[in-house]
Structure formats: structure tokens, C-alpha cells
Amino acid sequence: MKKLTAIAALLCTLSLTVCDADAAKNKAKEQAPMTEDQKTLYALGRLMSNSLAPFELTPEEVAQVQKGLADGVANVKSDVNAEEMIPKVQELQRTRMAAAATKAAAAGVAFLDKASKEAGVTKTASGMLIKHTTEGTGASPAATDQVKVNYEGRLIDGKVFDSSFARNEPATFPLNGVIACWTEGVQTMKVGGKAQFTCPANLAYGEHGSPPTIPPQATLVFDVELLEIVK
Numbered sequence: 001m002k003k004l005t006a007i008a009a010l011l012c013t014l015s016l017t018v019c020d021a022d023a024a025k026n027k028a029k030e031q032a033p034m035t036e037d038q039k040t041l042y043a044l045g046r047l048m049s050n051s052l053a054p055f056e057l058t059p060e061e062v063a064q065v066q067k068g069l070a071d072g073v074a075n076v077k078s079d080v081n082a083e084e085m086i087p088k089v090q091e092l093q094r095t096r097m098a099a100a101a102t103k104a105a106a107a108g109v110a111f112l113d114k115a116s117k118e119a120g121v122t123k124t125a126s127g128m129l130i131k132h133t134t135e136g137t138g139a140s141p142a143a144t145d146q147v148k149v150n151y152e153g154r155l156i157d158g159k160v161f162d163s164s165f166a167r168n169e170p171a172t173f174p175l176n177g178v179i180a181c182w183t184e185g186v187q188t189m190k191v192g193g194k195a196q197f198t199c200p201a202n203l204a205y206g207e208h209g210s211p212p213t214i215p216p217q218a219t220l221v222f223d224v225e226l227l228e229i230v231k
Contacts, residue, residue, distance in 0.1 A: 055096045101207060101216040108201055108219030111156045115198050128181050129198035130188055133223075138191025141229045143176045143183055148228040154221045161213040170227055179204050182222070189226045197222045 057065070071078055116123050121131045141147050150170050152163040164171050175183055181199030189195050201207070201217045209216040 055093070056100060097216065104215055104219075105201065105217040107156060108217065111219055112198060112200055121198075124184065126180070126184060126203060127200045128184060128203050129196075130185055131196045132189070132193060133196060134192075134194035134225075136190030136193025136226060138193075138226075139229060140190050141175055141187055141226070143187060144174070146172060146174050146230040147186060147226060148172045148230055149186070150225040150227060152223045155214070156219050156221065172230055181220070182224075185222075186224065186226060189224070191226050191229060194223070194225045197224060 068080075068082070070076075072082075112127070112129065115121060115129055118131070120133075121129050123129055148170050149172075150164045152160060152165055154160050160166075175186055179199065181197055181203040184203070185195065185197040185199075199220045199222065201219055204220045205214050205216075205218065207216050209218055214220070
């Protein structure tokens with residue numbers, strides 16, 4: 001039962017994806033929801049589609065997914081037995097995610113190589129890049145310290161996946177309890193300072209990523225402001 005429930009959730013997610021192709025975007029604009037209920041349902045679809053980025057579905061594939069959803073809701077008889085296709089759905093997921101991870105890893109290597117040549121950037125022995133944009137005047141934290149920071153995290157395409165600046169809510173955490181890139185990078189800062197970290201995937205979320213916002217093998221960029229070493 002648990003297996004079927006998980007697969008049902010996957011199929012539901014698949015069926016509610018929104019294509020990133022220009023034609024689909026234009027269609028979405030033309031059919032922009034107007035009522036609050038329509039906005040809520042549209043938002044549901046967009047949020048669920050985030051987890052499908054690794055599938056990189058084509059417009060034609062999205063159309064098939066949408067047809068499956070519509071037929072299922074309407075209880076239309078079909079020659080396709082969805083439950084018998086579960087292994088193939090799982091294999092599609094594995095194949096697409098593996099391809100996306102390989103693509104992301106190659107893009108990350110190229111991005112790091114280019115970024116390492118920028119003025120003021122230091123490449124550490126671990127492979128991360130650090131650029132101090134504002135020098136602080138306070139103390140530097142140790143790995144065992146708890147720190148208070150403001151930050152913004154982006155994918156290499158510029159998409160922001162998290163920002164304490166936007167929330168107007170600094171984050172506090174033990175420095176040895178976060179990704180390795182942060183543990184290393186923040187220790188090079190002084191209170192009051194600002195820096196940019198470019199984190200290779202192996203120092204961030206690696207081969208698993210952090211779904212749905214961070215895909216597998218993603219190189220990440222963080223702007224960090226060290227506000228305080230919390231005692």
C-alpha cells in the first residue's frame with residue numbers, strides 16, 4: 001500500500017507539471033487565473049511542478065501527462081494500465097534525473113572555472129571560491145561557534161532558492177551543522193563582513209540535491225553577511 005501511495009503521489013505530481021517552454025509560458029499568461037480559487041489551483045500546479053525540473057519534459061510529453069490526468073479524473077477507460085506501468089515510470093524518473101545530474105555537474109565545472117578567474121576571488125584547497133566583498137572588523141568564528149547571518153542562495157542560472165534578506169529574518173545556526181562550503185567559508189569572515197561563496201556540488205548538497213529547489217550535482221552561489229557570533 002505504501003509503495004502504491006508513493007507512486008500515486010509521483011503520478012499526480014507528474015500530471016500537474018507546467019512546461020518551461022515559451023509556448024507553454026505564453027499559454028499560461030493567456031489563461032492567467034482571475035478568481036482567488038483559480039489562483040490557488042494554479043499556484044498548486046506551479047509548486048508541484050518544481051519537483052519535476054530534472055525530468056525536463058518536452059511540450060509533447062507534458063500533453064501526454066495532462067491527458068492522463070484528465071482521463072483519470074473523468075474515469076475514462078484506457079488501454080493503458082497505469083499500475084502496470086509503475087516500473088516504467090520509476091525508470092523514467094531515474095533516467096531523467098541521472099541525465100540532469102550529469103548536465104548540472106558539467107555546467108558547474110565550467111561555471112567554477114570561469115568564476116575563479118574573476119578579480120578578488122580565492123580558490124581554496126577544497127575547491128570552493130570565496131570573494132570578500134566587504135571586510136569585517138569583528139572576530140572570526142570557529143567551526144564550533146554558532147553564528148547569525150543574512151544570506152541569499154542562487155543556482156548558477158541566477159535563480160534564487162533561498163534568501164533571509166527577502167524574509168527580513170537572519171538565520172542562526174551552529175557553523176559545523178551546515179554544508180561544508182559554509183563551514184569553511186564563514187570561518188574566513190569577520191563579524192560585519194560580507195562575502196560571496198561559490199560552492200561546488202560536493203561541498204553543498206551533492207548527488208542528491210535538496211528537492212525541490214536544489215537539483216542533484218548543483219553548484220551554488222551564496223552572498224553572506226556575518227552579523228554576529230552568538231555566545
